[in-house]
Amino acid sequence: MEILVFISGIIALGGIYAMLAVALNVNGGILGLxxxxxxxxxxxxxxxxxxxxxxAPEGLGLPMIAGVIGSVxxxxxxxxxxxxxxLRLQSEYLLITTFAFAxxxxxxxxxxxxxxxxxxxFFGLDKPFQxxxxxxxxxxxxxxxxxxxxxxxYIFAQRLADSPMGRYMRAIRENxxxxxxxxxxxYTTKLKVFVLSSCMVGLVGCFYVWYMSIIAPNMFxxxxxxxxxxxxxLGGIGNNRGAVIGAFVLILVQEATRFIPxxxxxxxxxxxxxQFISGMMLILVxxxxxxxxxxxxxxxxxxxxxFHDNSIILExxxxxxxxxxxxxx
Amino acid sequence: MKKVSMAAISICxxxxxxxxxxxxxxxxxxxxxxxxxxxxxxxxxGLTGWLGAFTKENINSIIMAKDEINAAGGILDGKKINxxxxxxxxxxxxxxxxxxxxVNADKAVVAIGPETESMLALLKEAPKSKVPIMSAFAxxxxxxxxxxxxxxxxxxxxxxIGEVRAKVLIESGVKxxxxxxxxxxxxxxxxxxxxxxxxxxxxxxxxxxxxxxxQNTYNGELKKIADANPKLVYYSGAIDxxxxxxxxxxxxxxxWDWYVTPDVAVQEFIDVIGKDIAEGxxxxxxxxxxxxxxxxxxxxxxxxxxxxxxSGGYYNANTYDLLIASALAMEAAGExxxxxxxxxxxxxxxPPGKVVNTFEEGLKELRAGNDIDYQxxxxxxxxxxxxxxxxxxxxxxxxxxxWKQNEFFxxxxxx
Numbered sequence: 001m002e003i004l005v006f007i008s009g010i011i012a013l014g015g016i017y018a019m020l021a022v023a024l025n026v027n028g029g030i031l032g033l034x035x036x037x038x039x040x041x042x043x044x045x046x047x048x049x050x051x052x053x054x055x056a057p058e059g060l061g062l063p064m065i066a067g068v069i070g071s072v073x074x075x076x077x078x079x080x081x082x083x084x085x086x087l088r089l090q091s092e093y094l095l096i097t098t099f100a101f102a103x104x105x106x107x108x109x110x111x112x113x114x115x116x117x118x119x120x121x122f123f124g125l126d127k128p129f130q131x132x133x134x135x136x137x138x139x140x141x142x143x144x145x146x147x148x149x150x151x152x153x154y155i156f157a158q159r160l161a162d163s164p165m166g167r168y169m170r171a172i173r174e175n176x177x178x179x180x181x182x183x184x185x186x187y188t189t190k191l192k193v194f195v196l197s198s199c200m201v202g203l204v205g206c207f208y209v210w211y212m213s214i215i216a217p218n219m220f221x222x223x224x225x226x227x228x229x230x231x232x233x234l235g236g237i238g239n240n241r242g243a244v245i246g247a248f249v250l251i252l253v254q255e256a257t258r259f260i261p262x263x264x265x266x267x268x269x270x271x272x273x274x275q276f277i278s279g280m281m282l283i284l285v286x287x288x289x290x291x292x293x294x295x296x297x298x299x300x301x302x303x304x305x306x307f308h309d310n311s312i313i314l315e316x317x318x319x320x321x322x323x324x325x326x327x328x329x
Numbered sequence: 330m331k332k333v334s335m336a337a338i339s340i341c342x343x344x345x346x347x348x349x350x351x352x353x354x355x356x357x358x359x360x361x362x363x364x365x366x367x368x369x370x371x372x373x374x375g376l377t378g379w380l381g382a383f384t385k386e387n388i389n390s391i392i393m394a395k396d397e398i399n400a401a402g403g404i405l406d407g408k409k410i411n412x413x414x415x416x417x418x419x420x421x422x423x424x425x426x427x428x429x430x431x432v433n434a435d436k437a438v439v440a441i442g443p444e445t446e447s448m449l450a451l452l453k454e455a456p457k458s459k460v461p462i463m464s465a466f467a468x469x470x471x472x473x474x475x476x477x478x479x480x481x482x483x484x485x486x487x488x489x490i491g492e493v494r495a496k497v498l499i500e501s502g503v504k505x506x507x508x509x510x511x512x513x514x515x516x517x518x519x520x521x522x523x524x525x526x527x528x529x530x531x532x533x534x535x536x537x538x539x540x541x542x543x544q545n546t547y548n549g550e551l552k553k554i555a556d557a558n559p560k561l562v563y564y565s566g567a568i569d570x571x572x573x574x575x576x577x578x579x580x581x582x583x584x585w586d587w588y589v590t591p592d593v594a595v596q597e598f599i600d601v602i603g604k605d606i607a608e609g610x611x612x613x614x615x616x617x618x619x620x621x622x623x624x625x626x627x628x629x630x631x632x633x634x635x636x637x638x639x640s641g642g643y644y645n646a647n648t649y650d651l652l653i654a655s656a657l658a659m660e661a662a663g664e665x666x667x668x669x670x671x672x673x674x675x676x677x678x679x680p681p682g683k684v685v686n687t688f689e690e691g692l693k694e695l696r697a698g699n700d701i702d703y704q705x706x707x708x709x710x711x712x713x714x715x716x717x718x719x720x721x722x723x724x725x726x727x728x729x730x731x732w733k734q735n736e737f738f739x740x741x742x743x744x
Contacts, residue, residue, distance in 0.1 A: 006433030013426060107541070110512060119514035120471055123449035135457045139429070212421060214450035218513065219421055258415065258430060265392065268385055271376035271416035 008143035014251040015146035016207050020224075021231045021243035022153045023200035028229070029238040029296075030161055031193045032173030034091050036225055037082070037098030040105040041075050041198040043220035045205025047109060048074040050122055050215050058117065064128055068206050075202025076195050083194040087187060102225065110217035121216030125209055146207060150244065153200065157240045161298065169193060170238075170298065230278065234285050236292025245293055254278060367411040368404070368665045370395070370652060371431035373462075374442030378419025382568055382597050383644055384442070387465065388414060389635050390645040391441060394652035394688075396634075401689045404660040410652070413437060421450050432458045438659070438667045441651045445469035445515060448480060455479035460667040461674075463655070465647035468591070469518045476716035479671050483647040483710055485615035485720035490591060491523030492743055493722045494613045498561075498588070499530045507536040507559035507585075509550065509574070511566035519565045519590050535559050540574075542567060547574045548581070555583055565590040568598055575602040588612060594725060594732060595640040604730040611727075611735070615720035616707075623686050627706035640732070650705035654678050657691045657703055678703045679711045708740070 020038065027033045051059045053067035062070065086097040109116045133141045160166050171179045172186055180186050209215055227250065235246020257274045285292065372391050374384045395410045403409045413435050417423030424447030431437040440460060443451060445467040455462045456479045464482040473486050498506065506527075510520045524534060536557035540550045551574070554562055562585045564574070571593060578585070589598070591614040599607040616624075627646050631639045639645040655670045657677040662669030676682075677691065682702035685691040694701045703710065710718045724736040 002433040002436065006429055009426065009429040009433070013422070119512065119517055120469075121514075123446075123471075124453050138457075212425060212450055213453060214421060214446065216421070216446055216514065218446070223420075255426065255430070258427075259434075265388075267372075267388060267414040267416070268376050268381070271418075274416065275377065275418075 005137065005139050008139045010251060010255050012139065012143040012146045012211055014248045015143065015150045016204060016211060017228060017231055017251055018244045018247035019146075019150050019153050019204045019207070020201060020228045021235065021247040022150070022157050022240055023197050023204065024228050024232055025238065025240055025243040026157055026160065026200065027193050027197035029232060029243065030166060030173065031169040031190065033087075033190065033194065034095040035098045035194075035197075036095050036222070036229075037102040038201055038228055039220050039222060039224040040082075040098070040102030041079055041201040042205050042208065042224060043102075043105050043109060043217075044078050045071045045075045045202030046209045046215055046220070047116060047205075048202070049206040049209055050125060051115070054122060054125065058122065064126075068203065071206055072199045072202050075205070076199040079195050079198030079202075080191070083191045083198075087190045087194060099222070099225075102220075102222065106217050106220050109220070116217070119217060121214065121219075123214040125213050125215065127210045127213065142210065149203075149207070154240055154244060161240060166298070230282055232292075234282060234292055236294040236296060238296030239292065239294050242292050242294040242296070249293070250278065250281075253281060367409050368659070369411050369413050369431075369435045369437040370655070371427075371435065371437035371440040371460075372412055372414040372442050373424060373427045373431060373440040373447075374415075374417060375419030375423070375444070376414065376416040378417075379567055379569065380417075380419040380444060382595060383466065386595075386639055386645050387442065387648045389631065390639070390649040391652050393631060393634060394649045394656075397630075397688055398653070398656050401692055404656050404692070405663065405665055408665060410656060417443070417447065419444070421446050425450060425454075428454065428458075428460075428462070432460045438665055439463060439651075439655050439670055441465070441648065441655075443467065445472060445518075448472060448476070448482070452476070452480055458667070459671075461655075461671050463651045465651055466644045469515065470522060471514075471518065472715075473717065474715050477712075477714050478716075479667070481651075481674065481712055481716035483650050483705070483707055483718050484644070485722075486717055487519045488522040489720065489743065490613065490615060490722070491519065491521065492526045493738060494563075494588070495523050495526035495530060495532065496743065497613060497724060497738070498527065499532055503561050504531065505533045505535055505559060506561045506563055506588075507538070507554045507557050508534055508563045509538050509540060509554060509566065511570065512539050512541045513567075515592065516565040516567070516590065519592070520563075523563075540566065540570065542570050544570075544573070546577065548577055550574075551578055551581065551583065554585075555581075559585060561586040561588065563588045563590075564593075566593070568593050568595070568601065571598060572601045575606050579606050586611070591615065596638075596732070597640070599727055599730055599732070607727045607730065609727060612725050612732075613722055614725055616723040616725075616734070621706075623704060623706040626687075646705065646707035650703075650707050650710055653688045653691075654703055654705070654710065656688065657695065657701065660692060660695050661701075675712050677701050678705070 024038055028035050049067045049071035052062045052070045053059060053064055055061045082101050086094060089097055110119050130138055172189060176186055231247040231250045232243050234250060236242025254274060257277055262270045372388060374380055376384050391412060395412050399409045415427035415430060417427050424443050428440055428451055431440050437460060441463045443462055443464050448462055448464050448467045449471060451462050452475060461479040461481060464484055466484045467482050468484045468487040470486060470488045473488060508520060510516050536554055538550045538553045540547055564587060587610045589610055589612045591612055594612045594614045624646060627649060628639060654674055654677060658670045658673035659665050661673040661677050680702045682700035683694050684704055685694055685701050686704050691701050691703055708718060708720050712718055719740045721740045722738040723734045725732045726735045
């Protein structure tokens, strides 16, 4: 039983990262925005949820469900602002800007003591339905809740990817100028997807607060952004299933290395090696599977409209032909 | 097709690695462990990340305690202690994951080591899991009144260290200082009570400059301090920012006297900023009197075992004491479990009872059916209702590249 609780703990955390990876896949993978600010929206979601739900004087003491909805709305509004001023930037410029915003959010959280209680943050935060599930078994329930939400995230992202909007997003990723030339609104689409993805991340923020039971600015360092990106690259950029698998593989491998038997005397050396292993894994995947564990696949327009009978899967970007231009033929 | 098979191969490899690791769970832990009947004790701390500088020696200390217990024949009729270390990467997330592993996968009876934020994150979890969390260095004032049930610390609270520091400075005639404080919880908590007491005693803080970690230069911050023209500057920050700050202060010719936070009272601090610059820097740390027998013994044994001196005597003896006290508590309860430790730890460390100084003595007395009062190597370690201990303090100064005890203040210094 205990081992089950332990495994469910890892699944819960893996699920949280998988949700982040799916959300990131929507704007980073399918739309191709170079967004390094994911931890920022994550922090905003987590903080808004906490501040809405904890008792006065620090918070508003609203019920949990209101906190969740509120955190999604607040994250959405903030990302609308960030997106509005930064989405006209291309690739690496957007990357630096979003990264900077994430840092700003963390620094604000650390310094605005009247609002966030500074570097101390809040601790002993409540978890949903904790009064009904006693003791250590709570983790079993919580991992179930995470997996359920992850399934909803996945289905949603998958349907989005298969929709005309999904094709449109890929077209922007593959060739913005061509897409613009056929009369599509690039900026508005980017902004919409950016806000949508951030809202998803904001929602995951609530789960993170539940998992951690504490909130403090130093939980939201860029390490989270990099972990999620690593998971996405591992699994396969642009592929929702890849995003989920990448996140789980990454978390599982990191945890599995803890079971390597070492005498305590050498533990310091091994602890350093653990990070080396994740790095090595990423390098190996990039070398041998540049498209990740599962490469991006999408239904072709030809197939949908039965133009050809034999072409089911188009080659994604970087492999000879250009997927978007072929799709537009 | 090639891609699919490559994916399959890599997934298989990953799975093999994982199952290979998982299947060896049974033997995880210590090299010299005996089979069956062992009691797993968790060491849950940041072996990597910003805590890394301390934990190297903390691990040694806990190994020393373990060896001592096992050499004395173990507890509860020959059960041996087994240390399982879990790296938290100095993050709260890592601590939660690690704690779950210790509780559920390793069946550890206690988790020794978390820092302040991880202690706070696990406060509610620990009574549910019935595995106490114990910290040797979580000094935050936030923990002053929330522990006591499955949460203990042998670290002195920042609030009392702050008071002692303020009083010592005022008594030595320093009425005006400047403060440099790192922008993180530990450093701010450290300064908070100090500021209060210092100003309460008539001292004046000329300037308080908050700095962020990871900057390339701190010349701006140093300039602000210099503008206030202080004689003495108090540095409350981590070790990673110390080289830049202390070296640039020296280069720019600021000849302030420095007091530093206990957090950097380790040999590494002197090594990274350089012997010459470190010379004369002072700090007040919670520490047992160097002349205390237990502390002397600890230092001697440590040096003999690891061929190196324990740094500053600060967190090491505290870590060591946590394991010894836990072992004695389990022996007293007659049961190897977290709840046994939680229930009995006060009984074996607090008065009344026969005063004992080592694990062996304590074991003998307990077996004879006597109540004991364990005197730790880091102090008398008497836990109050919130799981805190009272500490004694020492004024340390860097002399010839080493921290040396200058003056000693007993626990009643503040009264």
